[in-house]
Amino acid sequence: xxxxxxxxxxxxxxxxxxxxxxxxxxxxxxxxxxxxxxxxxxxxxxxxxxxxxxxxxxxxxxxxxxxxxxxxxxxxxxxxxxxxxxxxxxxxxxxxxxxxxxxx
Numbered sequence: 016x017x018x019x020x021x022x023x024x025x026x027x028x029x030x031x032x033x034x035x036x037x038x039x040x041x042x043x044x045x046x047x048x049x050x051x052x053x054x055x056x057x058x059x060x061x062x063x064x065x066x067x068x069x070x071x072x073x074x075x076x077x078x079x080x081x082x083x084x085x086x087x088x089x090x091x092x093x094x095x096x097x098x099x100x101x102x103x104x105x106x107x108x109x110x111x112x113x114x115x116x117x118x119x
Contacts, residue, residue: 035066036098044073056081063090064101071101082106084114 041064048059062076090104109117 034100035069035071036095036100037071038098040092040099041071041101048076049078051078058087060087060104061089063104065103066101081118084108084111086114086117 043062043064057078058081060077060079063074064071065074085106086109088104088107091102092099093102
């Protein structure tokens with residue numbers, strides 16, 4: 016049982032470190048906010064690059080609910096010694112005073 020758990024941990028670790036590297040940053044396709052009636056409780060998450068089959072594909076932007084105490088940071092290209100990798104956007108925890116300032 017212990018051996019199976021160790022192998023599973025190694026497998027999961029190897030997945031998290033495999034990243035697609037490109038020689039040049041990819042240009043974002045046109046990234047317009049889709050106009051629709053939105054609620055004050057929603058924010059627009061811009062499109063971003065995702066890894067699929069060892070290459071980057073574009074994921075369109077979308078509306079989503081705000082998360083109290085969290086702010087969404089957009090993805091970005093990060094320089095590596097042998098090219099560029101995409102760092103995906105993510106939710107970051109912030110204090111509620113700052114959150115209220117951002118979303119008021």
